[in-house]
Amino acid sequence: MATAGIDNVDYIRAFMTERPVVFERSALVIVDMQNASGSRTGALGRRMKAEGSTSTDYRFDRIETLVVPNIRRMLDGFRAKGGGVVYVTLGAQREDAADAPPHMRKMFQETNNWVGSEEHKVVAGLEPQPGELIVRKTSIGAFASTGLDHLLRSMGWDNLYMTGVSTNMCVETTAREAADRGYHVTMVEDGCATTRKELHEGTMQNFQRLFGRVRSTDEVVAELNL
Secondary structure, eight states, X not given: OOOTTOOOOOGGGGGOOOOOOOGGGEEEEEEOOBHHHHSTTSHHHHHHHHTTOOTTHHHHHHIIIIIHHHHHHHHHHHHHTTOEEEEEEEOBSSTTOTTSOHHHHHHHHHTTOBTTSTTTSBOTTOOOOTTOEEEEESSSSHHHHXXXXXXXHHHTOOEEEEEEEOIIIIIHHHXXXXXXXXXXXXXXXXXXXXXXXXXXXXXXHHHTTTTOEXXXXXXXXXXXXX
């Protein structure tokens, strides 16, 4: 794997089993790419700007320059070949977020992230097309609060390419949950973003320690012939 900054020399990798990649069993999973926290002009970005904080600059720079273009590139390839696409979104059903677990409510309330709000929508350029599957979660990991496992198995998709935000939170947790359920999981390194570089790189370094693979967009496009 040629992705820069990821250490491939690790004893535990000797215990990993190579698994074949079959496009027909593959799905591109796009996690939480919503206005609330995935756009500089969304609720999180506006809040940080109002506070004079630069703490999310790395996050939004990476989303704009790498994540959205790379997800779009893979998305176009999957769509052109009739492949699997699953959007995972985060947010409450109710405006007061009473349907969310306690540790998530304040974030949903203060970012206006509920079904039907502007903040809940997928960011410009990555909007779902009619018929594409959307799974809404209220937890960090998607498997904990949705029927994602049932959906993926029904569709016959067990080879997952994980993208979105935040690398070390919702993307990683969902990817780990998937690996523990027997899915073949690939984290797309340049298709994910979080608040700090060290958090992103640490997640990638740790994920390839038995959970699954880390690949770049170029590598995914090549192996799936997108």
